[in-house]
Amino acid sequence: MSAAAAADAAPPAKGGKKKLIIIIVAVLLVVLIGGGAAFFLLKKKPAEGEEGAEGGHAKAEAAEPAPKPRPKHDPKHPPVFVPLDPFTVNLADKETERYAQIGVTLELEDAKTEAELKIYMPAIRNNILMVLSHKTAAQLLTREGKDKLAQSILYASVRPLGYDIEEEEEEEEPAADAPPPKKKKKKKKPPTNLPVVAVHFSNFIVQ
Structure with missing residues (x-):
């Protein structure tokens, strides 16, 4: 079982x-x-x-991002620097006799303008001397005065090449009994494609 x-x-x-x-x-x-x-x-x-x-x-x-704009000068075509002989001029000071010794170098956009610029060099130097001789020591000793001088020299250097540029004249303080100054006409803006693109100072002495 x-x-x-x-x-x-x-x-x-x-x-x-x-x-x-x-x-x-x-x-x-x-x-x-x-x-x-x-x-x-x-x-x-x-x-x-x-x-x-x-x-x-x-x-x-x-x-x-979009490509950056091309720099002012093409690396393949570097700018050309033309140093001028130093300038020694009597300044426009009335109270005392002052003079300046200034070295100027013109910067050109390319080498094409250099030959033409040298042809007109006597006229260019004359224009620059006229600009310097109308300045006072007080106008040249400030940074703003140097910047204005560089612009005036640039315009003076291209006038012999056929660029007719008029600058705004610096206004002098009127005397107390002098009549109010006349209004000046607005002048045209200078062209932007000038053969001289900048002015550099290699020497700047005011005495």
């Missing part, structure tokens, strides 16, 4: 083992499927990130 009972009890044990194996296999399948899905998702995100980076790079390339 005990043997029969044991025989009857054996099949449920085998059935329990089978169920256990099925459960383990199912768990393993779930783990494998979940791991595969996670691996796929992790692999996909970097790919999307790379695509986004490439897209951002493309956008960055499309949104590059």
Whole structure:
């Protein structure tokens, strides 16, 4: 009787083992499927990130800033500097005798104008001397006065080349009993494409 009972009890044990194996296999399948899905998702995100980076790079390339304007002087065609002999002139001071020793260098945009400028050099020096002789020591000792002098010399140096430029004359303080000054007519602005682009001082002494 005990043997029969044991025989009857054996099949449920085998059935329990089978169920256990099925459960383990199912768990393993779930783990494998979940791991595969996670691996796929992790692999996909970097790919999307790379695509986004490439897209951002493309956008960055499309949104590059406009090129900067070309500098005043082309590096392939550097400016030309023409130093003039130093000027020594008596200034226009009335109370005491003052004079100035000034070295001037003209900056040209290119070498094409240099030959023409040297042809007219006597007239250019005369114009510059006239400008200097009408200045007072007080006008030349300030930074503003030097800037105005440089502009006047620039205009004086291009007049012999055919550029007719009129400057605004500096107004002097009227005396107490003097009549009111007459209104001056507005003068045209000078052209911007002058052959002399700047005036530099190599020496500046006022005594």
